[in-house]
Amino acid sequence: MQTSGIRRVVFIEQFFHPEGWGGAQLPRDITIDLSKAGCDVEVICGSDQYAPVEGGGQADPGAFGVRIRRIPRLLQGDIHRAKLARQVWFYLCALPLLAIRRRPHLFVTQTNPPLVVPLVALVARLLRRPYMIIAQDIYPEVMLAHGMLSGRPWFERSLSRLFAWAYRHASAVISLGPVMTERLLAKGVPRERVVEICNWATGDESVCRGPTNELRDAWNLSGRSVLLYSGNLGIAHDVETPIRAMAMLRSSVPDLVLVFIGKGSRLAEARALADELAIGDVVRFHDFVPFDLLPHSLGLADAALVTLRPGFEGLVVPSKLLGYMARSIPTLYVGPDSDVARFVKASGGGECVGSGDIEKFVAVVERWMVDPLARSAAGANASSYYRQNLSREAGLDAYRAAVDGAAFPDERA
Numbered sequence: 141m142q143t144s145g146i147r148r149v150v151f152i153e154q155f156f157h158p159e160g161w162g163g164a165q166l167p168r169d170i171t172i173d174l175s176k177a178g179c180d181v182e183v184i185c186g187s188d189q190y191a192p193v194e195g196g197g198q199a200d201p202g203a204f205g206v207r208i209r210r211i212p213r214l215l216q217g218d219i220h221r222a223k224l225a226r227q228v229w230f231y232l233c234a235l236p237l238l239a240i241r242r243r244p245h246l247f248v249t250q251t252n253p254p255l256v257v258p259l260v261a262l263v264a265r266l267l268r269r270p271y272m273i274i275a276q277d278i279y280p281e282v283m284l285a286h287g288m289l290s291g292r293p294w295f296e297r298s299l300s301r302l303f304a305w306a307y308r309h310a311s312a313v314i315s316l317g318p319v320m321t322e323r324l325l326a327k328g329v330p331r332e333r334v335v336e337i338c339n340w341a342t343g344d345e346s347v348c349r350g351p352t353n354e355l356r357d358a359w360n361l362s363g364r365s366v367l368l369y370s371g372n373l374g375i376a377h378d379v380e381t382p383i384r385a386m387a388m389l390r391s392s393v394p395d396l397v398l399v400f401i402g403k404g405s406r407l408a409e410a411r412a413l414a415d416e417l418a419i420g421d422v423v424r425f426h427d428f429v430p431f432d433l434l435p436h437s438l439g440l441a442d443a444a445l446v447t448l449r450p451g452f453e454g455l456v457v458p459s460k461l462l463g464y465m466a467r468s469i470p471t472l473y474v475g476p477d478s479d480v481a482r483f484v485k486a487s488g489g490g491e492c493v494g495s496g497d498i499e500k501f502v503a504v505v506e507r508w509m510v511d512p513l514a515r516s517a518a519g520a521n522a523s524s525y526y527r528q529n530l531s532r533e534a535g536l537d538a539y540r541a542a543v544d545g546a547a548f549p550d551e552r553a
Contacts, residue, residue: 147179147547148244152260154230154252156185156208157201162371162459163276164190165342167250168201173536174543175205182206182244184237186230187213191372191403191428198343198431209237220405227253238263246311246547247271254279261306270311272546276339278323278455279303285451286375304328311546314539317479319454335542338483339459340532341466343431347439355436359426365396365509367472368441371460373404378447378495381474383410385501387417392502393509398445399424401437441469443490443508443515448475450495465489465526470518472504483530489522 151171155164167183175181183201187210202208214229215222230253238247238260247269249260257273264271280299283289289296307313308328315321315336324334348354356362373379386398400410400423407425414423429437444464448456457479464471465483471490473480474497484490491504508515 147174147246147543148242149174149179149181149246149248149543149547150238150241150244151181151183152185152234152238152247152249152256153183154186154227154256155188155190156183158198159189159191162339162342162463163250163252165198166276166339166459167274168198169340169342169532169536170539171206172199172201172204174540175201177540179543183208184211184234185209186211186226188219188226190219211237227255231255231259235259235263239267243267243269245269246543248274248543250274251277251279254283258302258306261309265309270546270549272312272314272542273307273310274314275316275320275324276456278320278327281323282376282452282455285449285455311549312542314542316457317454318482319477319479320457323454335538335545337535337538337542338479338530339457339462340530340535341463341526342459343434343463345466346435347467347469348435349439353436353439354433355429355440359399359424359440361397361399361440363395365393365442366440367396367398367443367445367505368401368438368469369398369445369447369460370401370438370441370463371458372402373400373406373410375405376449376452376456377404377406377458378449378474379406379410380413381493381496381498381501382445382447383413383417383419383423385498385505386414386423387419388498388502389505390419390422392506396505396509397422397424399426399440401426402428438463438467438469442512443505444469444471446471446473446475446480448473448478448480448495450476453478462526462530465522465530468519468523470508470515470522472501472508474501483525484522487522487525489518489525491518 153167157168171181211233214226247260247264249256260271280303304327313329313334315324315334316338321334389396414420446458446461453476461480473484473492475495481492484492493500
């Protein structure tokens with residue numbers, strides 16, 4: 141971080157500390173680090189929590205000088221209820237907080253909720269200030285891949301133009317990997333403004349296994365092998381392939397349990413499919429655990445699972461992969477060629493299976509369950525690659541440089 145004056149940074153993200161969702165824990169790490177580096181950091185966020193959890197283990201950004209401006213909650217209860225109304229409320233409240241203020245050196249926005257990206261772009265342009273986009277998801281392409289805009293071509297074209305304008309005029313766009321970079325370049329973002337910084341593992345990176353694990357007995361997993369899915373289960377994730385594979389693995393690997401920990405828009409669908417196949421005994425579902433139990437929840441895993449539906453490659457990069465890699469957990473990836481697939485292959489930290497390829501999924505799991513040395517080697521490979529290429533320290537160094545370059549491009553070395 142250069143020292144020619146204090147950088148005033150305004151960070152915008154709907155979900156922020158104290159938040160159990162990894163996508164909101166990342167900006168906590170970033171804002172704390174920027175504040176430590178001498179930036180004057182303010183966060184504009186909502187009051188709702190996507191994944192509220194209890195327990196310690198999270199640093200409070202306020203303790204490091206980060207100022208947090210929370211938009212009042214519109215509705216109580218489930219945040220998925222009246223989701224559009226909640227988002228519109230966020231936009232309406234965020235606009236004056238962005239526009240009527242001492243002008244910062246840089247606006248930084250994540251992509252949640254989606255229209256905050258063009259909103260920040262508009263305000264930044266009017267105030268003649270640079271802005272940076274952290275592309276946790278790429279819109280409106282995520283909506284198109286999900287079919288949300290089917291039958292409304294005029295709306296699709298309008299949104300595409302609006303977002304393309306916002307992305308093209310950003311001083312910097314953070315990409316989470318090489319496939320996402322290809323998507324951003326296709327949107328017209330100049331290559332020199334794309335900065336690749338992968339997400340990193342959040343929370344305590346230790347794991348508690350064996351008798352020290354507080355969840356194994358509590359969740360009736362003693363003597364069972366665990367394939368773990370930990371994190372958001374949303375529109376971009378394949379739930380059918382692993383659950384259908386478990387119907388076959390139930391007989392060939394009878395001690396295996398697939399454990400989902402988390403929530404998301406496809407959770408109900410996953411539960412319904414497990415019930416339909418009558419495999420509720422080997423497919424379990426649990427909510428997010430308190431932060432201080434994270435080493436125990438991830439310590440359950442003999443192997444871990446990441447999935448992505450075809451069409452979403454390069455649009456989202458599930459950060460749960462980095463959590464597994466940092467903790468030496470081998471990963472089975474289900475999906476098309478993507479940033480996740482490339483990280484898994486480059487690290488030697490797991491195996492990749494195409495969406496719907498249930499036979500290969502079963503074969504990989506059967507091989508891993510009878511060969512713990514192979515699992516251990518893959519986990520070690522993943523951890524080594526993570527430490528060398530994808531660590532929190534490397535990511536935060538890159539963010540400090542990106543903020544410096546976006547806020548004061550003339551000072552770039």
